[in-house]
Amino acid sequence: VLETESLQKRYLLGNVPVDALCGVDLAVSKGEFLTVLGPSGSGKSTLLNMLAALDTPTSGTVRIAGTDVSTLSDSQRSLLRRKIGIVFQFFNLIGRLDARENVELPLSISNTPRLERKKKAEELLELVGLNDRMHHRPNELSGGERQRVALARALAPNPQYLLMDEPTGNIDSKTAKELMDLVETLNKEREVTIVMVTHDRSLAKYARRTLHLLDGKIVKEVSK
Amino acid sequence: VLETESLQKRYLLGNVPVDALCGVDLAVSKGEFLTVLGPSGSGKSTLLNMLAALDTPTSGTVRIAGTDVSTLSDSQRSLLRRKIGIVFQFFNLIGRLDARENVELPLSISNTPRLERKKKAEELLELVGLNDRMHHRPNELSGGERQRVALARALAPNPQYLLMDEPTGNIDSKTAKELMDLVETLNKEREVTIVMVTHDRSLAKYARRTLHLLDGKIVKEVSK
Numbered sequence: 001v002l003e004t005e006s007l008q009k010r011y012l013l014g015n016v017p018v019d020a021l022c023g024v025d026l027a028v029s030k031g032e033f034l035t036v037l038g039p040s041g042s043g044k045s046t047l048l049n050m051l052a053a054l055d056t057p058t059s060g061t062v063r064i065a066g067t068d069v070s071t072l073s074d075s076q077r078s079l080l081r082r083k084i085g086i087v088f089q090f091f092n093l094i095g096r097l098d099a100r101e102n103v104e105l106p107l108s109i110s111n112t113p114r115l116e117r118k119k120k121a122e123e124l125l126e127l128v129g130l131n132d133r134m135h136h137r138p139n140e141l142s143g144g145e146r147q148r149v150a151l152a153r154a155l156a157p158n159p160q161y162l163l164m165d166e167p168t169g170n171i172d173s174k175t176a177k178e179l180m181d182l183v184e185t186l187n188k189e190r191e192v193t194i195v196m197v198t199h200d201r202s203l204a205k206y207a208r209r210t211l212h213l214l215d216g217k218i219v220k221e222v223s224k
Numbered sequence: 225v226l227e228t229e230s231l232q233k234r235y236l237l238g239n240v241p242v243d244a245l246c247g248v249d250l251a252v253s254k255g256e257f258l259t260v261l262g263p264s265g266s267g268k269s270t271l272l273n274m275l276a277a278l279d280t281p282t283s284g285t286v287r288i289a290g291t292d293v294s295t296l297s298d299s300q301r302s303l304l305r306r307k308i309g310i311v312f313q314f315f316n317l318i319g320r321l322d323a324r325e326n327v328e329l330p331l332s333i334s335n336t337p338r339l340e341r342k343k344k345a346e347e348l349l350e351l352v353g354l355n356d357r358m359h360h361r362p363n364e365l366s367g368g369e370r371q372r373v374a375l376a377r378a379l380a381p382n383p384q385y386l387l388m389d390e391p392t393g394n395i396d397s398k399t400a401k402e403l404m405d406l407v408e409t410l411n412k413e414r415e416v417t418i419v420m421v422t423h424d425r426s427l428a429k430y431a432r433r434t435l436h437l438l439d440g441k442i443v444k445e446v447s448k
């Protein structure tokens with residue numbers, strides 16, 4: 001359901017090229033839980049942005065549910081994105097909205113009625129342990145609380161794909177385990193396809209397959 | 225050299241009070257390496273902000289090198305801050321400056337000559353492994369690279385105190401070890417006093433003493 005073929009991404013800094021991805025071939029099947037490990041700067045976040053159709057490759061293809069993303073119009077692409085929940089490495093929460101409003105945002109984009117949106121957002125914030133922080137804005141929350149709001153927002157539209165970039169980087173091990181158990185249940189019960197980028201090797205146990213990225217290439221693959 | 229007495233910090237959200245710190249007594253001696261652990265939302269970042277004299281307590285005192293911070297004028301306080309290097313949880317890099325300029329910033333505030341600033345910034349960026357990312361702005365760097373720029377910037381003014389909030393949250397274990405070895409050398413050779421907030425229990429081995437914070441109070445203390 002998620003595929004890349006000879007995927008390359010080259011950034012240009014002034015006229016200096018930086019190759020973030022140098023030919024990545026990847027195939028993730030429906031309901032799979034895949035982990036991506038790799039050193040800082042190896043291209044993990046860049047790969048996630050490609051899989052979420054948020055950025056365009058320099059060359060190569062990205063296919064989501066069999067469709068080549070580069071052939072889609074802007075409106076087709078944003079319809080596709082509604083099926084993808086993404087937890088960014090630095091959250092990208094909206095500063096002037098409170099926690100509940102941030103979680104409601106993807107639902108208001110897809111025209112869910114106001115009361116239903118509100119109820120869904122409150123349920124998700126309770127699920128991640130933030131029932132008494134619903135009206136805090138991002139700068140009134142701790143680092144780990146912001147990360148949990150970002151996860152709740154990614155889950156709001158009941159996505160078929162969940163892409164997570166360091167989902168527990170700012171959270172203690174106990175809270176991290178609770179969140180991972182939640183994510184694992186989604187994977188097992190609702191067949192949500194999950195790609196998780198992490199540095200925390202202890203999280204690799206949740207996934208069936210682990211890819212190691214180095215300088216923009218997959219150098220190792222480990223399956224259980 | 226760093227002390228707090230019955231330190232309280234209460235935030236007001238509208239008219240709802242949130243107690244982030246509820247009476248913290250702490251004494252850190254010169255050249256000590258102290259780790260602070262605790263669940264998400266327990267008050268760790270708030271405590272660091274108090275120790276860095278960046279925020280004022282609701283009640284209680286903060287003393288840095290024997291001086292009660294609340295008795296200082298603004299200009300005395302900013303002179304004191306030059307001795308303190310801080311690595312924020314989300315870096316607070318300046319978006320329109322590149323990596324080198326961000327690292328130079330504390331040196332330009334203290335009127336270090338331009339060429340000397342430039343050389344020092346380049347040395348530090350090499351030390352943290354970013355010699356080929358010097359002219360990237362924060363949004364042209366990966367998460368872990370930004371974190372390393374933030375560490376290099378905190379070290380630029382040769383601080384006597386180094387306060388670090390999740391210094392390895394976005395970095396792989398190999399890079400993290402290299403950075404921690406660097407920090408440990410500063411502590412042993414230059415007697416830099418270090419307070420490090422982390423969720424990563426494997427980092428506690430670098431410190432002699434570990435404090436556990438829960439709901440704004442110190443609930444446990446472990447010394448080697």
Ligand SMILES: Nc1ncnc2c1ncn2[C@@H]1O[C@H](COP(=O)(O)OP(=O)(O)OP(=O)(O)O)[C@@H](O)[C@H]1O
Pocket residue numbers: 133136139140141142143144145170171172235236237242243244262263264265266267268269270271313
């Ligand atoms: N401006 C604010 N207004 C209201 N509450 C706040 C504000 N800033 C922080 N808080 C609350 O204070 C508590 C402590 O926050 P702090 O950032 O110190 O936690 P932390 O231990 O660093 O957590 P983490 O490990 O998640 O970063 C949190 O529960 C947070 O919601």
Ligand SMILES: Nc1ncnc2c1ncn2[C@@H]1O[C@H](COP(=O)(O)OP(=O)(O)OP(=O)(O)O)[C@@H](O)[C@H]1O
Pocket residue numbers: 011012013018019020038039040041042043044045046047089357360363364365366367368369394395396
């Ligand atoms: N806009 C940009 N312009 C130039 N180079 C960039 C840009 N964005 C990213 N890079 C470079 O591309 C490389 C890959 O970045 P990416 O964010 O994918 O790494 P990562 O594996 O997620 O690292 P981390 O674990 O530190 O978050 C990095 O070396 C980075 O410096």
Ligand SMILES: [Mg+2]
Pocket residue numbers: 044045046089165366367368
């Ligand atoms: Mg990244």
Ligand SMILES: [Mg+2]
Pocket residue numbers: 142143144268269270313389
């Ligand atoms: Mg914090």
